[in-house]
Amino acid sequence: MTTLSSHEEKAVPSGRIERVDSDYVLAFDRQFDYPRRYIWSLLTEPDQLAKWLGKPISGFELGQPYELDVGGGAVTGMVLQLNPPLSLQFTWEDELGDESLIEWRTLDSNGGTLLQFRSRAENRDFLTEGSAGWDTLLDALEEVAAGRIPQPQPRRWDQLRDAYASEYTLSNTMGTLGHDSGHPCIRFDRLLPGDRETVWQALTEEQQFSRWLAPGSLELQAGGGIRLDFGTFTMEGDVTYALAGQGLEYSWRSPEVRDSSVHWLLEDSNGRTMLKLLHNLMAPSRAAELLALWHHRLDALALMLSGGEVHLSAHRLEALTHFYRRQTGGTQQ
Template sequence: MSTLSQDEEKLVPEGRIERVDGDYVLAFDRQLDYPHTYIWSLLAEKDNVAKWLGTLDADWELGRTYELVLGGGMSSGTVLQLNPPLSLQITWEDELGQESVIEWRVLESDGGTLLQFRSRAEGPEFLTEGSAGWQTILDALAEVAAGRRPDTEIDRWTPLREAYSRLYQLSHSMGTVESDSGHTCVRFERLLDAGRDRVWAALTEPEMLGAWLGPGRVELQAGGAVEFNLPGQTVSGDVEYVLAGSRLDYTWTAPEGTGTVHWMLEPEDGRTRLTLVHNLGRETSAGSLMARWHMRLDALATMLGGGQVHDSAHRREALARFYQRFQPA
């Protein structure tokens, strides 16, 4: 994958994230110097949709369900409104069961087209990821409109995801696969609605650990024992480094593989930015591990918010399928 140039590192969010009637709304407004009927054809005809978004099983039809294959994943839903050549509204359900309502409006403006995009969802999960994703998709649409092939070699999504998180003070949801000193690792970063002391306690105190991760203990000293009794497996390890309230590293030995876990906590406007990096042994499946950590970190946020943690086998299986595509070759 190519690295970003100096100009590309300046990528900034073009979308707006708003709260409307308790929902989260992502909004983009793009002025394009092409006739609105031409932009509508890119939006509405499945052969054109394939050039910038994904493979649609058929042209949009009012009341009809659809399936769309894109970027290794899949979305499905129903066409709620279809008013050629002005507007299209659809439900959008991803492979994890997250559902939103998406609307496109194609309006004549200043001799060209004002393209309006709105995505409305009940919660903030995957909002930073979705915002970055839709901005790159709109960039691809603009490239196709200009008669060019979208550039997929440069990673614009990662810096945009971070920019949306910082600008709107929203937590990432997805984990990512990275390389650390030549070794594969998985990384999660979550912005938690709790002070650093409380998050530290959740990582180290047996009663709180049991509420989101599983029964266990962490001896807070170099060489101290680490033990967790997780569903279907026991994890053991040794503490490698402790900086109270900020940093905790320990080895991780489980039936599914070995590795090293690194926790880092940073205060941020009354909340805590938690970073988890799990370095993997060769035998460990990154996809399976990411699904497990995603659910455990969701549980941590729920527990810190005073909610009751409820695990879902369906959710776990969906996450496992989702993250399997990130398994290194």
């Protein structure tokens, strides 16, 4: 557990997540001590947008598509409403193909401007990440409004992501690349439907893990073997630890990833199960590919546990690979 220093404040979400019909809505209301037209210019003028949100490849025009370069990734969409200086509504499709509906409203308030932001999406994928992202982007907007240059806040984003997950009992979606005992370590924390026994069976019974992970075999005891056939490569390893319903560890050897190890931990969480995955590596050279692979397969696990039919998509895996290459800076860490 990380202890906060006296100079470091605990991250507190400034947005709220609501259910509206069958959708998830992320809402922010922020007061600015500046005129409405000035705030509107920060939301819509290309030179201003580039300072805090992303570089516009094409601008906002009613009924027309737009494109933004956001940290090296492309965001596209269609402008649905444009009522200067009151409201702007557009679709937001990221590089993974996930789409949401974004709306800005600027209202005269207390001698300044009340900025209302709403983001509406059909599913909760990346919901904690998106909430933390927009929270930090609105912080950056406040800096730009005051004439300052926003500074990167990666640690604050990490803390906000976990804070949103905790406050709204949601699961983080993305994996992260960090370090454990001096070596690169991939980590995923996923809140899954079902109790620990149900999730344990999905991890360890061959008929089940072949549906979401890969066809293969597992000898569920210390010293037993594991083999998984991912189609493009085969992974083999040895089980080093197995405690029913709680934890599983095994080595991972594949053509491009040698001498690594996988650790699964299951914890009860109010009728659901928190699954924690650690993949310890000797070198980060294939980290992006492994992040994408685990992300892809954990999505399939969640779908299977929810009663859905799993159809693994090569296109989705490729998109995730490009996404994590950008997140990790390629193969370097």
